[in-house]
Amino acid sequence: MITCLPQSLCSWDYRLLGTRTGDAGVTFNAISKQGTLTLGHSQYDVRKESILVSRWTLETRGEVMGNAEKISLFRKFQLQTAGPALTLEGAPLSSTYRMIANGREVGTIKKMHPFTRRATIDCSEAINELDQIFAFWIVAMMWREASRD
Numbered sequence: 001m002i003t004c005l006p007q008s009l010c011s012w013d014y015r016l017l018g019t020r021t022g023d024a025g026v027t028f029n030a031i032s033k034q035g036t037l038t039l040g041h042s043q044y045d046v047r048k049e050s051i052l053v054s055r056w057t058l059e060t061r062g063e064v065m066g067n068a069e070k071i072s073l074f075r076k077f078q079l080q081t082a083g084p085a086l087t088l089e090g091a092p093l094s095s096t097y098r099m100i101a102n103g104r105e106v107g108t109i110k111k112m113h114p115f116t117r118r119a120t121i122d123c124s125e126a127i128n129e130l131d132q133i134f135a136f137w138i139v140a141m142m143w144r145e146a147s148r149d
Contacts, residue, residue, distance in 0.1 A: 002121040002129075004136060012117070012144045016136075019129050026137050033141055037133050044130070046137055058134050066131070068138050077138055083131045088138060095146075097139045099123060099132075107132065109139045117143070 003017045004026070016024035022040035029035055033056070037044040042060060049055045054070035058081065066081030068088075075090025075097070087100040088109075096110035107123030119140070123132050 002123075002132065002136075004119040004121065004140075006117040012140065014117075014119075014136075014140065016121075016133065019133075021129055024129070024133060026133065026140060028141065028144065033145075035137060035141075037130070037137055039130055039133060044134075046134070056138070058130075066134060068134065075142060079131065079135060079138070081128075081131045081134065083128050084126070086127070086131065086135060088135055090142070095143060097135075097142075099127065099135055101127070107135075109136055111143075 002019055004014045005017065007013045007015060013027040014025060016026065019039065025038045027036045033048045035046045037046065044058050044060045044065065047057050047059060049057065056068045057064050058066040066079065068077050068079045071078045077088040079086040079088065084101040089098050089100060091098060096108055098105050099107035106127055107121065109121050110119060112118040112120065121132050121136050
């Protein structure tokens with residue numbers, strides 16, 4: 001399990017504890033739906049393709065490593081990376097997201113309790129850490145947007 005801790009009380013940037021690869025973190029750009037992931041000694045940029053399309057790419061040194069696309073008006077995303085295709089699906093009336101691969105649940109991303117930004121990623125070993133952290137970035141972005149409403 002990976003524990004996701006905000007860098008400060010009011011921050012949406014996180015440090016992630018419990019990864020096998022080493023230090024990990026998630027940051028968001030202040031005014032856009034873009035940001036950065038770090039895992040071990042590698043850094044990845046998350047870029048939104050355009051203002052009109054809810055599609056993000058995960059890139060490192062100019063190479064696209066994966067993408068995520070919102071596939072419904074509600075809280076559902078499709079992730080395509082080097083691993084199995086993942087669907088992120090928000091649970092009804094909850095901040096929890098289920099990770100689904102090949103029709104079965106392979107993990108969850110959820111807040112530790114409703115009044116905190118602290119969260120956990122609990123996922124099958126079959127899903128690599130970069131995919132888990134990319135999925136968390138998408139979920140944290142949704143939490144961030146919901147907090148602004």
